[in-house]
Amino acid sequence: MLKKERHDFIMRQINLHNRVLTSDLVQLLNVSEDTIRRDLQELVEEGLLFKVHGGALSKSYHSSFDDSTVYARDSKIIIAKKAISLVKDGMVVLTGGGTTILELVKQLPQNVAATFFTISPLVAVELAKYNNIEVILIGGLFSKNSQVTYGGQVITQLSEIKADLCLMGTSAIHPEDGLTDTYWEINQLKKAMLAASKKSAVLCISEKLDISLRLKVCPIESITYLVTELDQGHEALAGYRSKELNIL
Amino acid sequence: MLKKERHDFIMRQINLHNRVLTSDLVQLLNVSEDTIRRDLQELVEEGLLFKVHGGALSKSYHSSFDDSTVYARDSKIIIAKKAISLVKDGMVVLTGGGTTILELVKQLPQNVAATFFTISPLVAVELAKYNNIEVILIGGLFSKNSQVTYGGQVITQLSEIKADLCLMGTSAIHPEDGLTDTYWEINQLKKAMLAASKKSAVLCISEKLDISLRLKVCPIESITYLVTELDQGHEALAGYRSKELNIL
DNA sequence: CGTGTTTATGCGTGTTTATGCAATTAAATA
DNA sequence: TATTTAATTGCATAAACACGCATAAACACG
Structure with a gap:
């Protein structure tokens, strides 16, 4: 070898x-x-x-989910700011959990008026600070690791929703293998979230590019936007450019 | 490792x-x-x-003793400690939101093994810190004021639960008028929570005794335990003593 | 092709690190 | 004060590591 x-x-x-x-x-x-x-x-x-x-x-x-120790926080703030441009007044948005999403919520403009569905209690609490945002928390079993609700009940509720945009963090993304994850339940969850939204944006710090894990969530083509902290033209993103996927 | x-x-x-x-x-x-x-x-x-x-x-x-900004924190800790004695291993517990409940959750013994249903995201996050507690977050519309989920969906889900114990904070309690509240939705919510539990404990700092508000939740008799920071024999509790209600 | 050079690898030896055990000391608790 | 409980210290051991050396294959070039 x-x-x-x-x-x-x-x-x-x-x-x-x-x-x-x-x-x-x-x-x-x-x-x-x-x-x-x-x-x-x-x-x-x-x-x-x-x-x-x-x-x-x-x-x-x-x-750790502690604010001060959030890994690569700077990158996440850049990503958050880019992704915010996707959120328009009047939209119905569905979000996952994770530090990147949380950062995004914190950066939202004060007066944004939208409806947010979320599986993350922390995101819900943060969203509640905005007067013109209606927050619906999707309930179910609560995961100690990923700090989101999951399980059958969540999937069922997701199936009854049709959001304009789904914002989700990511464990791994790969040009051929698409979105992948390690845990079965989270995998199912992400599938359901994507199915419940017309468009989807994956927030992804660059070090999670070109990685694939055991369980497949969806192919690259099922995603509408890929948001990283890199410039649009960065070479690391070359493999992701296609007619379907918009890179921010 | x-x-x-x-x-x-x-x-x-x-x-x-x-x-x-x-x-x-x-x-x-x-x-x-x-x-x-x-x-x-x-x-x-x-x-x-x-x-x-x-x-x-x-x-x-x-x-970070900014926790100390919580109003009447000492009293709430006393209440929390008393109420914890009601939580036994193996129980299914239903909780509301509020600072008193949150304090209670923080004071729980490390190794307690139980199932908790809650309508409060903050409580859920706090409960998730315990290895042996299963947490189910009841989802629905998220209230900016009271930081709990509410509305029809929550009521529906509550109707499918039968918990051993319901722990709830209180806005007002009165010997004759019982539990009362100001907001319609919260009122409905509390009714549904009580209906979903075999026993119920109301956590109440003494200054909320002898007050009644516009909307009636339930009579005193529907409550199993009244937990205040006062000694059991305190005269302020005289009007609440009855065969039905246990005062801690 | 022959010779010198670089690269990849393994081995031996001495060093450092991680960890548990035992005996003693200090601290909390009844 | 007595008794339990935790902390400290020194020691022992095995695993992990670093360094120098040896070997052989791959490479470079006249």
């Missing part, structure tokens, strides 16, 4: 599991510890992962 | 609960006390938390 292939393999593991153990890689790749260490070292130098004693972690691995 | 992951886990617990016990971490992470102590020590050196005998506290915990 060539070095490059090993590196790719390692990065895939990292993107998949957010972590990897040196010892596991030794077994899986059937090379010496030294080789793995050198590989990891090189990947660190390329800024692709984060090395720790015993293995390595994904760079984006961070999972 | 890698050390870094443990540290992240601990920080998540801290950010979530504002506190963490050494012994809990030993169990949750399945490592020795020594390891946890060393972890905490290192996190202290990084300035990420605040170590105390028996565990650690969030750094922001001390500075």
Whole structure:
């Protein structure tokens, strides 16, 4: 196996599991510890992962919902501002949860008049600060991890909605594999959300580009807008340009 | 599990609960006390938390006493502690919103195992911090004033529930007029909540005693427990003593 | 083709890190 | 004050790591 292939393999593991153990890689790749260490070292130098004693972690691995520690907050603010331009008065908007969406809500103009459906209590509370926004919280089981409601009841309620725009964060996006996710329930949820909206915008920080996870949500073509913190012309977005998808 | 992951886990617990016990971490992470102590020590050196005998506290915990702006917080904590004694493992509990309820949720013991239905997003988020609590958020229109969901959809969903205990805050209570409220929708909501529970506890700071408002929710007899910050024998509670109502 | 150079890899050895155990000391609690 | 509970300290060990060296394959070039 060539070095490059090993590196790719390692990065895939990292993107998949957010972590990897040196010892596991030794077994899986059937090379010496030294080789793995050198590989990891090189990947660190390329800024692709984060090395720790015993293995390595994904760079984006961070999972707190605390404001001050929101990962890549600057990028998220840029994304939020771009996405806000999609929200027009009178619209019915459906949103997911996550820090990017929350940032978007905080940046909304004071006087925007719209109806928001959301599965995120935190987003609902934030939306309630706007006088001209009507907020409908979609209820159901509440997920401790992702801080949104999920499960059958949510899906059922979503099926009764037709929103103008769906705003959702993303775990991973890939030119061929489209939107993917790791958890079954969240996967189902996202499908239902997309089905409940005429248009959809995926908010995505650039480091989640070109990653694909186990479960497929939808192909790229099902998404209307892709919003990243990058300039429209950025080369990292090349693979996503198509007639269907608008890149902001 | 890698050390870094443990540290992240601990920080998540801290950010979530504002506190963490050494012994809990030993169990949750399945490592020795020594390891946890060393972890905490290192996190202290990084300035990420605040170590105390028996565990650690969030750094922001001390500075952020903006919680203290909650009106009559001391009384509400007393009420919360009394009411918690009503919550037993295995119960299905239905809660409203409001600062008193929120305080109650924050004071719950770490390991309580129960199912909570709630109409308050903030309560849901707070409940989600407990590993053994299942949280179901009842969705619907979101009220900007009272920060709870309301309206027909909520009533419908409530009609499908039978909880063991309903915990609700109160606007006004009166020996003869019972529970009363000012807003039609909230009134309907409270009726539906009471109907959805076998027993009910009304949390009420003493200044709301002996007041009656325009709309009647229910007579005193429909309530199982009245929880105030006063001693059980306090004279202000004289008018409420009856065979039906238990005063805590 | 031959020779020197670079690259990738593995091995050995000494070092560092992570972790648990035991004995002692300090702190909280009854 | 006595007793439980947590914290500290030093030690032991195994895993992970760094560094130098050796080897062989791949490459470069006259």
